[in-house]
């Protein structure tokens with residue numbers, strides 16, 4: 001980890017988690033900065049030792065949240081493949097806290113198959129899906145999370161597909177910790193992140209996040225992150241209230257909160273270690 005600067009000049013309290021000389025790259029108003037800060041606040045609150053973590057990301061704007069800026073171990077891999085890379089890393093270094101950043105396209109489209117199987121295995125990873133509802137980095141094409149009817153670069157007449165609910169998909173596929181927030185809920189993201197990295201299994205946090213440039217352009221909020229954040233505040237309902245509401249009142253709303261927590265389900269790398277121990281102690285031979 002980097003040494004703390006001795007200069008008297010004002011330093012951002014989280015600057016120590018960034019590599020020297022690297023400029024953080026986002027469009028103005030992008031939600032990635034809020035996601036980065038929320039996660040680093042969680043790391044700070046848990047003792048601030050970034051060497052305990054390994055960060056993995058794929059290709060897309062969200063891939064630049066940890067890489068190359070965070071002053072910790074980083075893997076920046078091909079589009080959609082962060083979960084296979086993170087799985088290998090976790091198996092090789094089971095004590096490392098492995099944190100994966102994925103866009104909704106990276107996770108739900110090209111990486112969709114990897115996602116459902118990582119959930120099913122219940123491998124101890126923390127996955128943060130920055131869901132901006134579009135392909136941000138490549139010019140605003142429709143993603144599997146793009147709302148029906150939306151006119152995007154690839155759906156000029158309106159999107160005829162229905163979107164994935166990525167948190168519901170995570171729950172159905174077998175993830176054992178699932179939370180959904182928006183970038184309006186920075187403190188709640190931090191709290192969920194702390195819980196997720198301590199959770200013994202596949203922990204998934206969906207963060208609905210503003211892309212003022214691409215998504216903003218197609219919904220009439222071009223370059224207006226403040227309006228997008230205000231929309232998240234007005235349209236969010238906590239899960240405790242949402243379960244009592246009829247479906248008709250939830251239409252167009254974002255249900256936020258901790259959606260699932262099942263720490264009792266066996267975790268993949270621990271099960272793998274158990275099977276290896278049993279094999280070494282001769283139990284495998286006994287089964288033959």
Ligand SMILES: Cc1ncc(C[n+]2csc(CCOP(=O)(O)OP(=O)(O)O)c2C)c(N)n1
Pocket residue numbers: 059060061062063079102103104105106107110130132134135136137138143
């Ligand atoms: C194999 C492969 N297919 C397609 C691409 C082009 N590509 C790069 S990023 C991206 C999608 C980005 O969208 P998302 O994952 O939602 O992330 P965002 O940029 O919105 O954060 C695509 C299609 C690629 N780099 N590699």
